[in-house]
Amino acid sequence: MESSAYVEEVATTVRGHLAATGAEASELTLEDIAAVMGVSRSTLIRRIGHRSHLDEVLARHGARVVRLSARDRAVEAAAGLYGAFGVGEVTLDMIAADAGCTVQAIQGQLGGRDGLLTAVFDRYSPMPRVAEVLADPPADLEPAARLLYEQVLGAMMGEARVMAAMFAEIASRPGGALAVHVRENYAPRFVGLMMGWLTAHVDAGVVRELPEKTLLSLFAGPVLARSVTALATGEHLTPTARAELAADLAAAFCRAVRA
Structure with missing residues (x-):
């Protein structure tokens, strides 16, 4: 149930976070706000009611609040x-x-429901982060691979419960809308992104000429196996641990594919 005093407390804490980070209130998801408060998202929602209640208090205190669609x-x-x-x-x-x-x-x-499922998967999966990296990747293979692995691990483990729910849906309903979307739309786009990056390194003589599926498996196989294991067991890796894992994965990938 909504508590006015708690909403004010959250607003004060969020304002401090915004001042320290330079972020805008509208950039913070409910998960972000829950993390700032040190509670779960469900606890936050239970205590503040709708996000709009918090936004109203933040706006009253002068924070710039842009209402999401x-x-x-x-x-x-x-x-x-x-x-x-x-x-x-x-x-x-x-x-x-x-x-x-x-x-x-x-x-x-x-x-x-089906459109919502695919929209959630597209937003919280690694694709947006991978696309951002590959829009302007580091020139050298290993730094680029390390950054890509960091982003994949961040998406898979940073939003672990969301991604676990998505993969459970795909596994339980292989003919469902989400599984079909992943097979027919998401996977081809992801392959296109990755192969555009890898082909450039093949053409430059940095990466060996290997079949497309082999290259993709060498890159994606280890990180997916590690991520799925973490999702299945509830393992939590800190950002520092994820960065170290990304460096290890990148080094192993480069050893496997360098010309």
């Missing part, structure tokens, strides 16, 4: 609920209540 709020809310309860236990009504919007808005902007 119903689509973005629904994706964020769905991710948190999927991570907490599993995809099969979450209804559109629950998501709408958490996001402060209507079920009709979710259906209109995301296409209902």
Whole structure:
């Protein structure tokens, strides 16, 4: 239940965080705010009610608050609920209540449950981070590989409960909308991104000419195996530990593929 005193406490803490980091209030997800407060996302939601309650207090104290669209709020809310309860236990009504919007808005902007699932996967999976790195990657192979591994590990382990729920949905419903999306849309885009980067190094004589699937397996196999193991066991790696693991993976990959 919402507590006005707690909302004020959260607002004060968030304002301090914004002042220290230079971030904007609208850049913080509910997961970010929960981490700042040292509580779980579900506890935060239970105590403040909707995100809008916190935004109102922040705005009253002069923080710049940009209201997210119903689509973005629904994706964020769905991710948190999927991570907490599993995809099969979450209804559109629950998501709408958490996001402060209507079920009709979710259906209109995301296409209902299936569209919401794919939107959550696309946002929280490694693809956005990988695409950002490969838009302007380090010139040398190993630093680029290390940065890519850091981003993949950050997505897979930083949002561990969300990604665990996504993979459980794919495994349990191989013919479902999310599994089909991953096979037909997500995977080809990811392969295209990675092969564009690797082919440049092959052409430069840095990487051996190997079959595409072999190159991709050598890069992705170890990090996916490590990430899935962590998701399955609930293992938590700190950012420092993830960075060290990324360096080890990058070194091993480069040893395997260098010309």
